[in-house]
Amino acid sequence: xxxxxxxxxxxxxxxxxxxxxxxxxxxxxxxxxxxxxxxxxxxxxxxxxxxxxxxxxxxxxxxxxxxxxxxxxxxxxxxxxxxxxxxxxxxxxxxxxxxxxxxxxxxxxxxxxxxxxxxxxxxxxxxxxxxxxxxxxxxxxxxxxxxxxxxxxxxxxxxxxxxxxxxxxxxxxxxxxxxxxxxxxxxxxxxxxxxxxxxxxxxxxxxxxxxxxxxxxxxxxxxxxxxxxxxxxxxxxxxxxxxxxxxxxxxxxxxxxxxxxxxxxxxxxxxxxxxxxxxxxxxxxxxxxxxxxxxxxxxxxxxxxxxxxxxxxxxxxxxxxxxxxxxxxxxxxxxxxxxxxxxxxxxxxxxxxxxxxxxxxxxxxxxxxxxxxxxxxxxxxxxxxxxxxxxxxxxxxx
Amino acid sequence: xxxxxxxxxxxxxxxxxxxxxxxxxxxxxxxxxxxxxxxxxxxxxxxxxxxxxxxxxxxxxxxxxxxxxxxxxxxxxxxxxxxxxxxxxxxxxxxxxxxxxxxxxxxxxxxxxxxxxxxxxxxxxxxxxxxxxxxxxxxxxx
Numbered sequence: 001x002x003x004x005x006x007x008x009x010x011x012x013x014x015x016x017x018x019x020x021x022x023x024x025x026x027x028x029x030x031x032x033x034x035x036x037x038x039x040x041x042x043x044x045x046x047x048x049x050x051x052x053x054x055x056x057x058x059x060x061x062x063x064x065x066x067x068x069x070x071x072x073x074x075x076x077x078x079x080x081x082x083x084x085x086x087x088x089x090x091x092x093x094x095x096x097x098x099x100x101x102x103x104x105x106x107x108x109x110x111x112x113x114x115x116x117x118x119x120x121x122x123x124x125x126x127x128x129x130x131x132x133x134x135x136x137x138x139x140x141x142x143x144x145x146x147x148x149x150x151x152x153x154x155x156x157x158x159x160x161x162x163x164x165x166x167x168x169x170x171x172x173x174x175x176x177x178x179x180x181x182x183x184x185x186x187x188x189x190x191x192x193x194x195x196x197x198x199x200x201x202x203x204x205x206x207x208x209x210x211x212x213x214x215x216x217x218x219x220x221x222x223x224x225x226x227x228x229x230x231x232x233x234x235x236x237x238x239x240x241x242x243x244x245x246x247x248x249x250x251x252x253x254x255x256x257x258x259x260x261x262x263x264x265x266x267x268x269x270x271x272x273x274x275x276x277x278x279x280x281x282x283x284x285x286x287x288x289x290x291x292x293x294x295x296x297x298x299x300x301x302x303x304x305x306x307x308x309x310x311x312x313x314x315x316x317x318x319x320x321x322x323x324x325x326x327x328x329x330x331x332x333x334x335x336x337x338x339x340x341x342x343x344x345x346x347x348x349x350x351x352x353x354x355x356x357x358x359x360x361x362x363x364x365x366x367x368x369x370x371x372x373x374x375x376x377x378x379x380x381x382x383x384x385x386x387x388x389x390x391x392x393x394x395x396x397x398x
Numbered sequence: 399x400x401x402x403x404x405x406x407x408x409x410x411x412x413x414x415x416x417x418x419x420x421x422x423x424x425x426x427x428x429x430x431x432x433x434x435x436x437x438x439x440x441x442x443x444x445x446x447x448x449x450x451x452x453x454x455x456x457x458x459x460x461x462x463x464x465x466x467x468x469x470x471x472x473x474x475x476x477x478x479x480x481x482x483x484x485x486x487x488x489x490x491x492x493x494x495x496x497x498x499x500x501x502x503x504x505x506x507x508x509x510x511x512x513x514x515x516x517x518x519x520x521x522x523x524x525x526x527x528x529x530x531x532x533x534x535x536x537x538x539x540x
Contacts, residue, residue, distance in 0.1 A: 009411075035495070036466045037441040114428050202449070242440060321489075323444040325464060349466055350443045379462070 007126060009051040009146045009217035017238055024241060025117035026084050027054040028362065032240040039243035043206050044395075047152030049227055050244055054117035057145040058124055062136035065109045071282050073103070073113075074266065074275040080105045085186045085203050089266055089274050090115075090126055091284030095291060097260045097269070099123045102203055104188050112199070112214070114147075116256045130283060146220030150208030150236070151226060151247075153395075154182065158231035159200065159211050164223070165341025166192045167200075185209075193223055205244065206250025206397055246349050249358065252317060256347045259315055259360055267292065268362070270315045272389075311369045313343065313362040315331030317375065317390035320383055321358035325350045326376040328360040332361055333375040336382040342367055345376065351392060358392045359385065404501070406523035410473045411435035413499060414515060417506070425510070428477060430503040431463065431494065434525055435469070439465040442494040447483040447505055454478055456513055461504065463494060471537045478509035 001192050005028040008014070014021070019030035026331030030051060032039060040047045060069060066078035075088035082105050090098040099119035103114040115123035120142060127138045150158055159165060160180060167179055169192060180200065183189055188201035200216040215223055228236060245255070259269055265288065268272050275288055320326060325348045332343035359376075367374060372387045406414040412435070436442065445462040453462045454474035462470035485504050487493045493502040514517045522529040 031467075035441050037443075040466075128443060246466055323464075324446075325444070327469070350464070352443075352466060 006054070008051050009220045010051045010053060010148075010224055013221050013314070014051065014238075019238070019240060024239060025054060025120075027117060029054055029203045030238070030240040032043070033238040036240075036242040036246065037352050039237055039239035040246050041237060042237035043152045043208055043239060043243065043247055044359075045153070046237070046354055047150055047154040047158055047210070047231060048206075048237050048239030049222070049224065049231065050149040050151065050239050050241075052147040052149050052212070053145070053220065055142075056115040056117060056120035056123060056148050057141045057147070058113040058115060058127060059139040059141050060111040060113060060127070060136060061107075061139070062134070063109055064135045065111055068131055068134040068136040069111055069288050070279050071112075071134070072127055073101070074282060074284060075103075076276040076279045077105075077111065079281070082106075082108065083187050083189055085188055085201055087186075087274065089271065090119075090123055091266070091275070091282075091288075092262065093283060093287060095265050095284040095287035096262050097256070097264050097266065098126055099269075099371060100254065100260055102257055104147070104199065104201060105187075106190070108198065110142075118257060126283075136314075144217050146214065146215050146217045146223075148213045148220065148224055148227065149204055149206075149210060150213070151204045151206040151239075152208045152236075154234045154236070155208070155210040156229075158227065158234055158236055159213075161230040161278075162227050163230070164226045165198060168192075179322070194219055205251075205253055206247040207253070207391060207393055208247070214350075245347075246352055247278065249347050249349055249353055249360065250353055250391065251394035252360070252392060254315070254360070255347060268313055268315060295310065312365050314365045314368050315346070316361055316363050316368050317388045317392060318345075318359040318361055318376075318385040319347075319388045319392065320359070320376070320385040322357070322383070323350055323379075324378055324383060325357045325379055326359045326361075326383065326385060329375050330379075332363060332385075333377065333382070334367060336375045336384075338375065352362055352371070353393050360390070363387075380389065403518045405518060406475075406515035407518065407524075408473070408475045408515060408523060410475070411438075412473065412475050414475050416512075424508045425512075426481060426506055426508050427478070427512075428503050428506050429478065430498055431470070431472070432521075433498045433530060434528055435470065436495050436498045436502070439463060439470050439494075440467045441465050442491040444501065445487050445491045445494065445504070447488065448480050450480050450483060452480045453479060454507065463491075472504065475508075476509050476513050477511070477516065478506065478507035480505050481508050482506040 021028045022031035068076035073152045085211045102114045191198045197345035201212045204210040327340045327348045330345040331341040344363045360388045409433045446462040447461045450456045459471045460474045463470040
């Protein structure tokens with residue numbers, strides 16, 4: 001059977017491991033190897049290894065790379081040091097979200113922008129369009145790049161125990177970075193594997209400590225097997241996208257297509273800190289500033305009524321009782337008797353770690369105060385959920 | 399122990415085991431979901447079953463089986479009255495994964511007439527490439 005799927009460079013490894021696959025943004029990716037709950041628990045207590053090769057790696061190089069990213073993205077990327085990473089947003093002219101990305105500074109005038117698989121082309125096109133007038137080159141390296149994440153309290157131990165990974169050159173190549181043992185959260189360093197470059201980043205999407213390893217696609221299967229050989233005695237477990245989703249949700253991290261989208265502004269998504277207004281112009285800036293000043297409560301201009309704005313909404317965390325999850329798309333009400341929806345669930349699951357239902361939802365700000373009780377329609381039954389701060393789960397730090 | 403080949407199946411991936419009938423007693427059947435269905439759902443974390451005494455109608459949704467990832471509906475495979483529900487599976491939903499044909503049974507139903515159901519070989523044919531393996535049939539007591 002032929003299918004219109006892209007296969008990961010690690011596909012054979014997953015087939016060998018008897019993975020169950022799912023279609024994710026046009027890719028055939030492992031949804032689980034054994035059990036979602038086992039894989040989830042392994043990441044919380046030991047470590048899990050994920051194939052994220054579907055993510056898009058876009059290289060930005062040139063004398064004006066930093067200035068270009070300051071214009072193209074919402075954050076101030078020129079301010080990050082060599083080796084440092086930063087979470088940022090790619091906005092439309094209207095200030096809504098094209099994608100959320102992680103940016104690594106890999107050189108004085110070189111950055112790596114990692115975009116979601118589902119937004120690969122949208123992000124690439126937006127960056128290319130915005131590069132006009134900048135002395136910069138935007139290159140799509142996704143086809144040649146594999147991404148392996150090792151996440152969990154034992155992740156560092158496992159990466160260090162993987163003999164094929166060499167950190168010998170890290171110090172000379174990136175003086176601002178650190179050897180792995182001292183690598184800080186949201187920093188990266190240049191290591192090597194089988195003589196080829198390996199970007200080791202202390203980043204992730206699970207709420208645990210961990211690393212993301214960017215490597216030449218051809219070397220990925222050997223690296224995966226070597227990590228597993230070193231890690232299995234320490235509890236390293238192959239983990240699929242199902243557990244990745246429950247892990248990120250417990251950590252309160254947004255997922256594009258659920259919490260983020262072309263109809264969402266950073267402020268609505270609780271990401272108001274991401275756009276940096278202390279830098280120069282950037283795509284979306286004017287719209288965000290206009291939105292900030294057209295707040296009806298502060299506006300006194302009666303002559304020019306603002307354009308009809310969509311109903312205000314804000315992203316909140318919810319926690320329920322019992323075992324029944326409120327899932328994406330379920331409507332929210334002020335009370336069990338109310339028929340007027342005041343919001344909608346964007347992601348929800350019975351939290352494997354906490355044992356109670358957790359959810360993220362967009363909600364009328366009037367009901368968004370912590371501890372407000374709300375009614376969720378769970379397939380015809382009304383269940384009570386309570387507004388709660390995110391993250392739902394926070395790891396113990398040593 | 400039940401003969402696996404004595405089980406009946408539905409295209410909704412339920413299994414039905416006809417219980418021995420005592421003198422003049424009503425016909426009863428035990429109902430669960432197959433290992434294939436459990437595997438597709440992933441880890442089952444919540445099971446919602448009809449109450450004892452509930453009348454169920456063939457083809458209607460009478461319960462829910464939720465995994466971390468999704469919600470599966472339990473369809474009544476026949477007309478009948480629920481005479482027992484598996485409270486063990488309500489307390490430990492993971493039984494649906496660990497022993498779908500045994501400890502993970504869902505409800506027992508009293509019925510008057512049996513609709514047309516799939517035989518084991520028909521169900522295996524329906525599953526095609528995903529047909530139940532020997533390990534799974536072993537678990538079912540074949």
